Amino acid sequence: MRPTGPLMGLVVVDMAQMLAAPFAAMLLADFGATVIKVEPREGDSTRRAGLRLNGTSVWWRLLGRNKYSVTLDLKRSEGRDLMLRLLDGADVLIENMRPGKLETLGLAPTELHARNRGLVILRITGWGQTGPYRDRAAFGTQAEAMSGFAYGNGHPDGPPTLTSFPLADGAAGYLGAYGVMAALWQRERDPERRGQVIDLSLFEALFGLLGPQATAYDKLGTVTERQGNRSPVSVPRGIYRTRDDRWVAISCATEQIVGRAFAAIGRPELYDDPRYKSLTARLAHIEEVDEIMGEWIAQHDLDIVVRRFTEVEATVAPVNSIREILEDPHFLARETVVTVDTKDVGPMKIQNVFPRLEMTPGRVQWAGRETPGDDNSLWVERLGLSLEELVRLRQKGIV
Amino acid sequence: MRPTGPLMGLVVVDMAQMLAAPFAAMLLADFGATVIKVEPREGDSTRRAGLRLNGTSVWWRLLGRNKYSVTLDLKRSEGRDLMLRLLDGADVLIENMRPGKLETLGLAPTELHARNRGLVILRITGWGQTGPYRDRAAFGTQAEAMSGFAYGNGHPDGPPTLTSFPLADGAAGYLGAYGVMAALWQRERDPERRGQVIDLSLFEALFGLLGPQATAYDKLGTVTERQGNRSPVSVPRGIYRTRDDRWVAISCATEQIVGRAFAAIGRPELYDDPRYKSLTARLAHIEEVDEIMGEWIAQHDLDIVVRRFTEVEATVAPVNSIREILEDPHFLARETVVTVDTKDVGPMKIQNVFPRLEMTPGRVQWAGRETPGDDNSLWVERLGLSLEELVRLRQKGIV
Numbered sequence: 001m002r003p004t005g006p007l008m009g010l011v012v013v014d015m016a017q018m019l020a021a022p023f024a025a026m027l028l029a030d031f032g033a034t035v036i037k038v039e040p041r042e043g044d045s046t047r048r049a050g051l052r053l054n055g056t057s058v059w060w061r062l063l064g065r066n067k068y069s070v071t072l073d074l075k076r077s078e079g080r081d082l083m084l085r086l087l088d089g090a091d092v093l094i095e096n097m098r099p100g101k102l103e104t105l106g107l108a109p110t111e112l113h114a115r116n117r118g119l120v121i122l123r124i125t126g127w128g129q130t131g132p133y134r135d136r137a138a139f140g141t142q143a144e145a146m147s148g149f150a151y152g153n154g155h156p157d158g159p160p161t162l163t164s165f166p167l168a169d170g171a172a173g174y175l176g177a178y179g180v181m182a183a184l185w186q187r188e189r190d191p192e193r194r195g196q197v198i199d200l201s202l203f204e205a206l207f208g209l210l211g212p213q214a215t216a217y218d219k220l221g222t223v224t225e226r227q228g229n230r231s232p233v234s235v236p237r238g239i240y241r242t243r244d245d246r247w248v249a250i251s252c253a254t255e256q257i258v259g260r261a262f263a264a265i266g267r268p269e270l271y272d273d274p275r276y277k278s279l280t281a282r283l284a285h286i287e288e289v290d291e292i293m294g295e296w297i298a299q300h301d302l303d304i305v306v307r308r309f310t311e312v313e314a315t316v317a318p319v320n321s322i323r324e325i326l327e328d329p330h331f332l333a334r335e336t337v338v339t340v341d342t343k344d345v346g347p348m349k350i351q352n353v354f355p356r357l358e359m360t361p362g363r364v365q366w367a368g369r370e371t372p373g374d375d376n377s378l379w380v381e382r383l384g385l386s387l388e389e390l391v392r393l394r395q396k397g398i399v
Numbered sequence: 400m401r402p403t404g405p406l407m408g409l410v411v412v413d414m415a416q417m418l419a420a421p422f423a424a425m426l427l428a429d430f431g432a433t434v435i436k437v438e439p440r441e442g443d444s445t446r447r448a449g450l451r452l453n454g455t456s457v458w459w460r461l462l463g464r465n466k467y468s469v470t471l472d473l474k475r476s477e478g479r480d481l482m483l484r485l486l487d488g489a490d491v492l493i494e495n496m497r498p499g500k501l502e503t504l505g506l507a508p509t510e511l512h513a514r515n516r517g518l519v520i521l522r523i524t525g526w527g528q529t530g531p532y533r534d535r536a537a538f539g540t541q542a543e544a545m546s547g548f549a550y551g552n553g554h555p556d557g558p559p560t561l562t563s564f565p566l567a568d569g570a571a572g573y574l575g576a577y578g579v580m581a582a583l584w585q586r587e588r589d590p591e592r593r594g595q596v597i598d599l600s601l602f603e604a605l606f607g608l609l610g611p612q613a614t615a616y617d618k619l620g621t622v623t624e625r626q627g628n629r630s631p632v633s634v635p636r637g638i639y640r641t642r643d644d645r646w647v648a649i650s651c652a653t654e655q656i657v658g659r660a661f662a663a664i665g666r667p668e669l670y671d672d673p674r675y676k677s678l679t680a681r682l683a684h685i686e687e688v689d690e691i692m693g694e695w696i697a698q699h700d701l702d703i704v705v706r707r708f709t710e711v712e713a714t715v716a717p718v719n720s721i722r723e724i725l726e727d728p729h730f731l732a733r734e735t736v737v738t739v740d741t742k743d744v745g746p747m748k749i750q751n752v753f754p755r756l757e758m759t760p761g762r763v764q765w766a767g768r769e770t771p772g773d774d775n776s777l778w779v780e781r782l783g784l785s786l787e788e789l790v791r792l793r794q795k796g797i798v
Contacts, residue, residue, distance in 0.1 A: 009588065010584075049632070051611075058615045058618070061614060136712075139650055141649075145638070145716040146727075147719070149562075151646075152563040155560070158554065160646050161560070162627075164623050165610060170570070171570065179754040181577060182406055185409075189408065201733075201753075203735075204751075209422075209564070209565075211461065214724070214736045215457045216450050217722060226563065227563050239558050241558070315538055317537065325612075329530075329531050330526060333529065334603075336606065354603045354606075355600075356598040357596075357597055358596040359595035360582075
């Protein structure tokens with residue numbers, strides 16, 4: 001069994017820890033790249049992060065999926081030498097140490113490029129490789145704060161709000177995988193086949209997807225304030241509690257949908273009311289609009305609400321927790337969640353590979369390897385070491 | 400002037416509207432691809448979405464940047480024919496109509512592939528091309544609800560919370576750009592050089608970056624609940640108000656950083672207190688920890704808080720709105736926001752191109768074209784039409 005998908009044949013070395021960088025590497029592995037995770041002998045710290053199954057983190061099981069695991073002591077010269085030889089045969093290196101740390105390990109990009117000019121080097125950090133904050137520590141929380149996300153998330157009468165999810169890391173993972181592929185595309189068209197260094201910061205990855213904030217402020221003085229579940233361009237828009245104590249999300253991005261939403265709650269005449277007939281009018285009467293929607297929804301069960309809105313083609317969705325997700329017919333039909341087998345905890349549910357490529361889709365072949373160095377035979381296969389040599393390196397604690 | 404970057408030479412046709420799909424196309428244009436936006440003669444609806452400058456939306460100015468604009472009436476057979484001829488010379492088509500709509504326009508993927516087998520077709524929709532909800536309308540709001548994001552966003556005593564930003568669309572844009580590059584990579588290695596269809600849904604793009612929810616629930620019954628600014632794996636973690644009425648984000652992802660954070664507020668002894676000495680202990684005393692942090696921070700200005708935390712290498716960041724972002728020395732030093740000139744509203748600030756590729760970085764060459772069809776000369780250049788023919792098509796309302 002090996003990873004399968006559009007990137008088969010590509011070789012990626014992942015020496016990164018939680019969270020964005022190994023996620024980027026996972027996306028490449030999901031699409032069939034040969035991703036070799038280099039861990040210290042005691043195992044990557046991700047193995048111990050957050051909730052665990054049989055001692056191994058659920059994060060590791062996700063981020064490590066479809067990857068091979070080898071161990072290496074990078075601080076010893078024999079270890080560094082093996083790393084260099086491994087990178088000689090690689091297309092991509094992914095790392096997320098603080099700026100300068102890779103260099104102190106003797107793995108500076110210029111040195112790596114002197115040996116393998118085709119290597120694409122993705123460097124993910126909180127603040128990037130340049131600028132006055134480059135040496136500061138940072139995690140996703142700081143990126144959410146710096147990028148403007150937290151400021152605009154939450155309710156008007158409450159504080160700026162962080163998410164319960166690693167949003168900046170997720171965004172940086174997606175963007176990093178794209179950056180790697182773009183650099184590889186360029187390399188293949190470069191007469192000298194040069195790989196290049198990619199500087200990706202968490203705060204910019206998140207800032208980059210928040211829309212035209214800079215333009216709106218620069219030209220109009222507009223700041224995106226916390227607005228709870230409301231929106232300045234969509235009324236009604238909100239999350240309402242249903243009779244059966246669930247929540248449902250309604251939004252009306254066009255005037256047509258507003259009419260449908262009023263029809264869904266059996267009040268089509270509302271759309272002829274001058275108080276509700278345009279976005280401007282509805283913004284001026286937003287409390288009433290919310291009350292009308294909220295009251296009707298509070299008197300109906302979630303199923304009914306979704307059915308009524310769907311029948312008239314208004315936009316609606318239940319607010320799911322993972323509990324509901326795992327039973328949702330749409331998630332089931334699309335196999336948005338699949339089951340993967342593990343040696344130590346048996347079958348385990350895990351999200352599928354996205355997006356779906358019709359011809360060469362990716363696939364979850366295995367979850368994060370149970371034991372660091374499960375694939376140390378790769379040292380033999382890829383570098384041509386003898387088995388005796390591998391045993392010696394193992395005994396010396398190098399691999 | 401033309402777009403520059405690693406993807407120069409790649410030809411992309413963008414026939415998509417707000418928001419994820421044109422964002423994916425923008426990312427390709429940012430890296431130098433020739434992205435041709437096909438608009439109806441009255442202009443893409445994005446031009447009228449949300450805040451406007453001189454009548455043209457700030458969203459259009461962002462999403463349309465680095466793209467060419469041509470006009471076309473796809474509903475007339477001559478228009479369809481021109482589209483087919485344009486696609487004959489393209490590498491990628493990006494669309495986001497509801498499933499089946501492309502087919503009714505006579506542009507079904509099988510037909511397109513019969514003419515140009517190498518075409519990669521990225522299809523972005525709310526619910527994807529398959530499954531029981533495929534025909535439902537959906538926007539980012541519904542994706543935030545369905546994916547589990549909204550359920551876990553907000554405060555424990557408040558409702559599930561939507562963001563003020565188009566998060567699902569942003570995630571889908573990033574992931575879509577990656578998917579396109581992966582499919583192109585595969586095509587270049589396919590003996591028959593076949594492009595493929597990519598099915599990308601907003602709800603899965605967001606679900607895919609929320610972490611190992613499915614595994615945690617399946618094996619441990621754990622559901623990610625709304626937790627405000629707290630975290631089950633990092634205490635203290637929060638957003639606190641400073642004396643000068645700003646907000647600051649603190650998080651302590653490791654025990655070492657906890658010690659530093661206590662040192663930053665001049666209370667290093669706290670880390671020896673059994674109530675605070677481990678994550679478990681701090682979770683049990685989370686109200687006290689938050690109070691200690693919050694009180695000290697409330698007595699100090701933001702600058703002081705950031706300096707004190709930074710000095711001891713604890714993780715900290717100011718909560719910025721776009722107002723502060725545009726003056727932040729780190730954003731300035733990295734040119735995270737740049738200025739682009741426009742014909743109609745003069746110089747305009749806009750986010751830069753991320754991530755940074757050292758050798759062939761992208762660049763903001765122009766903002767969204769002021770007028771639909773500004774680049775209708777491309778019909779002549781790319782399809783070899785005569786100028787007379789172009790004039791005739793223009794007069795007939797085809798382009």
